[in-house]
Amino acid sequence: MATKLGGSRRGEPTRPAHEGRLxxxxxRPVMRLRDLADELERRRASSKxxxxxxxxxxxxxxxxxxxxxxxxxxxxxxxADAEFFGVQPWAHAQLAAKTSIPKPYYDRMLxxxxxxxxxxxxxxWLPDKERRMLRVQDGRVRAVxxxxxxxxxxxxxxxYAAMEVFDEFQVQGQRISxxxxxxxxxxxxxxxxxxxLSYTVGTVMRRSQLIDDTVFMGVTxxxxxxxxxxxxxxxxxxxxxxxNGAINETTLRRVHIGERLEVGIFTEETLKLSDELLWRKVQxxxxxxxxxxxxxxxxxxxxxxxEVVIERPTEVIENMATTFxxxxxxxxxxxxxxxxxxAMGNNTxxxxxxxxxxxxxxxGTAEGAVDLERLGAKIGVLAxxxxxxxxxxxxxxxxxxxx
Numbered sequence: 001m002a003t004k005l006g007g008s009r010r011g012e013p014t015r016p017a018h019e020g021r022l023x024x025x026x027x028r029p030v031m032r033l034r035d036l037a038d039e040l041e042r043r044r045a046s047s048k049x050x051x052x053x054x055x056x057x058x059x060x061x062x063x064x065x066x067x068x069x070x071x072x073x074x075x076x077x078x079x080a081d082a083e084f085f086g087v088q089p090w091a092h093a094q095l096a097a098k099t100s101i102p103k104p105y106y107d108r109m110l111x112x113x114x115x116x117x118x119x120x121x122x123x124x125w126l127p128d129k130e131r132r133m134l135r136v137q138d139g140r141v142r143a144v145x146x147x148x149x150x151x152x153x154x155x156x157x158x159x160y161a162a163m164e165v166f167d168e169f170q171v172q173g174q175r176i177s178x179x180x181x182x183x184x185x186x187x188x189x190x191x192x193x194x195x196x197l198s199y200t201v202g203t204v205m206r207r208s209q210l211i212d213d214t215v216f217m218g219v220t221x222x223x224x225x226x227x228x229x230x231x232x233x234x235x236x237x238x239x240x241x242x243x244n245g246a247i248n249e250t251t252l253r254r255v256h257i258g259e260r261l262e263v264g265i266f267t268e269e270t271l272k273l274s275d276e277l278l279w280r281k282v283q284x285x286x287x288x289x290x291x292x293x294x295x296x297x298x299x300x301x302x303x304x305x306x307e308v309v310i311e312r313p314t315e316v317i318e319n320m321a322t323t324f325x326x327x328x329x330x331x332x333x334x335x336x337x338x339x340x341x342x343a344m345g346n347n348t349x350x351x352x353x354x355x356x357x358x359x360x361x362x363x364g365t366a367e368g369a370v371d372l373e374r375l376g377a378k379i380g381v382l383a384x385x386x387x388x389x390x391x392x393x394x395x396x397x398x399x400x401x402x403x
Contacts, residue, residue, distance in 0.1 A: 055128040061115035070115035086140035099125035143226035155188040165286040182366040193218030204344040219289035233289035244357035246377035301381035305349035353380030
């Protein structure tokens with residue numbers, strides 16, 4: 001692909017010009033596209049895929065290893081000596097699921113360095129008549145997936161495909177800013193907005209001045225090379241006043257299912273990104289993510305949420321915690337964030353939505369942040385629904401017994 005992911009400043013995660021008058025509140029680090037490109041290329045060079053019968057793979061205790069490193073994966077290939085690989089946490093989770101070993105028990109064996117016991121359990125219950133693909137990176141098994149797993153739909157190719165689409169929008173005069181790029185062991189996320197397409201959903205008080213509450217249209221794309229979900233593109237809303245992002249549930253998805261591969265080792269040289277039809281479909285999906293009609297409907301739902309006043313936030317947040325399984329520490333942060341929204345004159349459902357997405361700035365993992373941005377988007381469009389009525393319903397206090 002012609003686009004240089006790391007060589008152009010056009011797509012760098014950045015603060016658009018309209019943001020300059022507001023202070024940045026983001027606590028999570030933003031990855032530069034050049035850094036993303038460098039890391040993707042490094043991972044690509046250190047990765048290989050091994051298709052193997054389950055009978056030829058087994059866990060073995062690792063002398064002196066602790067935690068996730070208390071065992072190794074031994075892989076035997078025809079005509080070659082066995083290779084030994086470390087095992088990353090996500091691959092451990094997949095092995096637990098594949099062998100139906102309860103995860104708490106599996107983790108206990110890891111945490112207590114019971115490598116022999118863990119290896120015996122996994123090897124006893126791992127189906128021996130299945131063919132699996134081991135995705136290896138930096139000498140460690142990062143995923144145990146089906147031999148039909150589509151390795152062509154990888155993070156490196158997706159990042160370049162996305163930048164080509166963003167370049168096409170630029171040529172058409174639709175300015176694109178990449179606001180965030182994140183890469184974890186399990187996922188890659190990119191978030192981009194159109195600088196030329198914004199909506200005003202109301203007003204807020206900021207530094208004793210009434211200003212427009214502006215949101216910009218964008219997309220979030222996500223991918224997992226290790227089988228933790230499908231490639232997706234979702235509408236994305238970026239709010240200027242606090243730089244919160246929300247991810248709409250309207251999602252275009254593509255699963256990682258391809259053709260069955262033969263037994264053997266497949267390096268990057270043998271797995272060329274040659275499937276033009278695949279990448280055309282991916283880029284069509286990215287184009288479809290910038291759907292102005294879908295975004296306009298989302299804005300209308302947000303405006304309706306601004307009319308819903310949250311009169312008893314403590315009780316409502318308590319209800320939210322029960323419904324959406326919000327932890328105790330997050331409840332306290334959520335109440336603080338909503339108090340800040342209320343101070344701006346936004347003690348509404350829209351304010352509650354942004355209180356949730358504010359927590360994404362403080363989240364320790366990329367996956368956790370995306371979950372909060374999805375939850376915030378969901379909360380913001382509940383106006384007129386039964387689910388909102390449940391959140392606003394304050395449980396009756398039991399009457400005290402008379403002595």
